Amino acid sequence: GDSVTQMEGPVTLSEEACLTINCTYTATGYPSLFWYVQYPGEGLQLLLKATKADDKGSNKGFEATYRKETTSFHLEKGSVQVSDSAVYFCALSDRVGSQFYFGTGTSLTVIP
């Protein structure tokens, strides 16, 4: 069945460092791909999405490109801030949006 695998954390970075969180997926069709972010004590929020191959999602300085050939959707940011400290979840959904699959989450802590 469909699934998402993302790199395990926790990840600790200094402010202004580069971030990459790896995510790969397995899917039978042509899924949509997402990154969600969860700040402490809150629910998940959509960070960015891509709905077809080679699409690049971006938001708040974060980017991820839908790579069909490598079945990947890695999250990147060139310069992280303390306010980026959160748990990041990679996710996919099938085309009709009736099934969703989340990765296990990667905790990011950014220190000043």
Place this chain on the structure above:
Amino acid sequence: NAGVTQTPKFQVLKTGQSMTLQCAQDMNHEYMSWYRQDPGMGLRLIHYSVGAGITDQGEVPNGYNVSRSTTEDFPLRLLSAAPSQTSVYFCASSPPQGAPGVQFFGPGTRLTVL
């Protein structure tokens, strides 16, 4: 818009007790779902609904019941609570097809079963 609301925020139960976690959304979303979040396991889908009167099981449905009598509400019932159901529960909703996978999450209910 209040978005997705969940009550209560915190709950402590004894083994064998029953309770209902409430979830409501005011965005007229057809799709609603319940997840549980456990350390190291991410979010796991419990039940979901694609519209009023329609529900289906997710990955971990045992011990939980749902119903969807209105578009707005999607309560989750624990029939006989067990310590293994200690978790954080999130309700989510999605707009109709055209934006698949864009889910809006509630703030969560932290449940402890003693």
